[in-house]
Amino acid sequence: MTAPPLASLRQPRLSCSSTTTHTGSSEGRNTKSAHRKENQFVYRNGAKLHAYDRDKAPYPSSFDRPSVDLQCLDNALMLYSKGSTSFLGFDAKTAPKRCLDLGCGLGLWVISSAKAWPETTFVGVDMVNIQVPHSALDPDIADRIEWAHTNILRNKLPYDDEEFDFVHVSSLALGIPENKWHSLFEEIRRVMKPGAVIEMVEEDAIFPILPRWYTDPLRAHSRGISTTGLGQRLSFPYVPDTAHLTHEHEMLEDLFNDVWSNRFINPTPTSMLPGYFGAFFERVLSPPISAWLSPPFAPFAPIPGVHDSVPSPLSQSMSFPSNDHLSSHSLGSGGHLLSTQAVDQSADSLMTSPSTTLRTSVEGDISPSPSVTSLQLEVANVMALARRDSVQLENASTISLKSHAGSYSSGGSGSSKTGKRPSVMLLQSPDESSSMGGEKAAAMIPVDSLQAQEEHSQYMHLYRSVMWVMSVKEAMWDELLVRVNQKDPRLRRYGWTDEDYNEQASRAKFDFAVELYQSDMRGRISLWNCAVQNGWDMPPRDAPSKAEVFEEMQLRREIMEAQRLADTGESEPPCRRFRILIGHKET
Numbered sequence: 001m002t003a004p005p006l007a008s009l010r011q012p013r014l015s016c017s018s019t020t021t022h023t024g025s026s027e028g029r030n031t032k033s034a035h036r037k038e039n040q041f042v043y044r045n046g047a048k049l050h051a052y053d054r055d056k057a058p059y060p061s062s063f064d065r066p067s068v069d070l071q072c073l074d075n076a077l078m079l080y081s082k083g084s085t086s087f088l089g090f091d092a093k094t095a096p097k098r099c100l101d102l103g104c105g106l107g108l109w110v111i112s113s114a115k116a117w118p119e120t121t122f123v124g125v126d127m128v129n130i131q132v133p134h135s136a137l138d139p140d141i142a143d144r145i146e147w148a149h150t151n152i153l154r155n156k157l158p159y160d161d162e163e164f165d166f167v168h169v170s171s172l173a174l175g176i177p178e179n180k181w182h183s184l185f186e187e188i189r190r191v192m193k194p195g196a197v198i199e200m201v202e203e204d205a206i207f208p209i210l211p212r213w214y215t216d217p218l219r220a221h222s223r224g225i226s227t228t229g230l231g232q233r234l235s236f237p238y239v240p241d242t243a244h245l246t247h248e249h250e251m252l253e254d255l256f257n258d259v260w261s262n263r264f265i266n267p268t269p270t271s272m273l274p275g276y277f278g279a280f281f282e283r284v285l286s287p288p289i290s291a292w293l294s295p296p297f298a299p300f301a302p303i304p305g306v307h308d309s310v311p312s313p314l315s316q317s318m319s320f321p322s323n324d325h326l327s328s329h330s331l332g333s334g335g336h337l338l339s340t341q342a343v344d345q346s347a348d349s350l351m352t353s354p355s356t357t358l359r360t361s362v363e364g365d366i367s368p369s370p371s372v373t374s375l376q377l378e379v380a381n382v383m384a385l386a387r388r389d390s391v392q393l394e395n396a397s398t399i400s401l402k403s404h405a406g407s408y409s410s411g412g413s414g415s416s417k418t419g420k421r422p423s424v425m426l427l428q429s430p431d432e433s434s435s436m437g438g439e440k441a442a443a444m445i446p447v448d449s450l451q452a453q454e455e456h457s458q459y460m461h462l463y464r465s466v467m468w469v470m471s472v473k474e475a476m477w478d479e480l481l482v483r484v485n486q487k488d489p490r491l492r493r494y495g496w497t498d499e500d501y502n503e504q505a506s507r508a509k510f511d512f513a514v515e516l517y518q519s520d521m522r523g524r525i526s527l528w529n530c531a532v533q534n535g536w537d538m539p540p541r542d543a544p545s546k547a548e549v550f551e552e553m554q555l556r557r558e559i560m561e562a563q564r565l566a567d568t569g570e571s572e573p574p575c576r577r578f579r580i581l582i583g584h585k586e587t
């Protein structure tokens with residue numbers, strides 16, 4: 001006679017869990033569960049937000065599908081790189097018997113671990129009910145998993161002392177105020193058995209920015225400064241002057257930083273956590289901070305009739321068409337680099353367009369159109385720049401890596417494939433990172449498998465960072481609204497006038513700034529290039545006119561020239577930065 005399933009033996013904890021956690025719940029309990037905070041969401045300006053008060057749960061990210069799906073990227077990266085759900089490399093024989101996952105989100109870590117560790121039971125705790133339902137799981141997996149919901153900043157964990165022999169925490173730090181870490185670690189330690197292990201993986205909040213040499217030509221075209229070869233000016237939406245700002249999207253970065261400071265959340269937990277962690281746990285292991293390099297700029301998307309794509313300033317896969325490939329017939333069909341459609345306002349528009357960011361609004365027909373000869377001349381100019389810059393590309397990549405040498409060390413040699421950087425990931429040097437555990441700690445990072453990843457995998461890391469910024473958009477708006485209501489004079493730096501100090505006008509300016517950033521980063525990320533590198537077809541584009549092709553080629557030339565004149569010896573900062581912490585509760 002077989003033993004009854006584990007789920008049927010559990011005692012329900014209705015004070016903290018939804019009824020999806022338990023079997024045999026009554027209809028009345030289901031009705032009551034629907035009114036609990038974990039099952040409620042607030043929708044603001046299209047964003048799905050948790051229903052807790054900000055002072056009780058300051059976690060700022062939305063729960064929209066594109067934001068939540070980022071967890072799939074992280075889980076897949078861990079499984080692919082480490083071949084395990086834990087940096088300690090447990091297998092079925094050495095796996096812990098009872099695990100707690102704090103801030104479990106969708107529950108992907110729990111599910112993946114349950115598949116690998118068949119004798120282990122799991123509890124996933126989160127403040128909202130977004131976990132994969134038990135009905136979607138195989139019975140042998142579902143019977144060993146329990147989902148529970150509580151606000152860990154306000155409530156004790158609903159478990160006995162010394163109940164778990166492994167605790168997993170990931171991506172929780174950006175929802176924890178600094179004055180709550182002491183009580184949280186105290187509570188985690190309470191539920192850990194003597195000899196139990198805690199594994200923590202946390203990431204910094206990074207606002208990716210773009211260099212001026214990239215955005216200035218885009219804005220110049222958007223303001224209608226550039227003209228066609230025949231002096232015919234194109235019409236563009238109004239874009240405010242940002243020349244006095246440190247970078248094009250300074251206002252959004254300012255608001256992004258306010259989100260953390262006004263919630264008393266440290267946006268760089270990789271630097272802050274070791275001090276707290278070491279005060280509560282023993283035999284601590286923590287490798288140096290790991291950072292993902294920002295990817296190189298992708299090639300420009302192909303323009304039909306111009307043979308292959310015109311390479312970007314940092315592309316190393318060169319293909320130079322001759323002017324003979326440009327014909328008046330071929331210029332009238334196919335896709336193009338820059339979208340003639342308005343920017344998609346949804347966050348997942350970052351995934352759907354191969355365009356960069358010029359948003360043209362051509363009023364009526366442009367006549368006469370540039371001749372094929374003038375188009376050939378513009379293409380020839382771009383090709384000349386590309387050939388000249390190609391000589392400098394390898395040196396520029398080397399300089400980029402050397403510029404990190406003071407604070408980072410390469411995690412490995414990487415692949416020798418053509419067009420690939422020596423490293424896609426860097427480890428911060430011990431003098432700038434409080435590494436603990438020496439070589440044993442450093443060995444936890446799967447350097448070889450990480451460095452073996454193709455260069456285009458870096459675009460997904462940049463995509464994740466940008467999508468995280470998009471996920472806190474409404475929290476950024478809250479910070480802006482406070483400034484507007486206070487008539488904060490600092491907003492004048494970002495173009496506010498007396499008439500703009502009201503909610504409606506400010507929201508319009510904010511939405512425009514977000515759309516522009518989203519659009520600029522869509523061009524920077526160029527997910528179409530990542531998809532093509534993985535064997536997908538180039539996304540189709542609407543047919544451009546000759547005038548649009550000419551304008552695009554002119555913009556490409558200006559971007560390449562601006563990049564050449566800029567100081568490219570200083571590389572971009574990493575697009576992601578994370579830290580691993582392992583600790584024990586001594587017997």
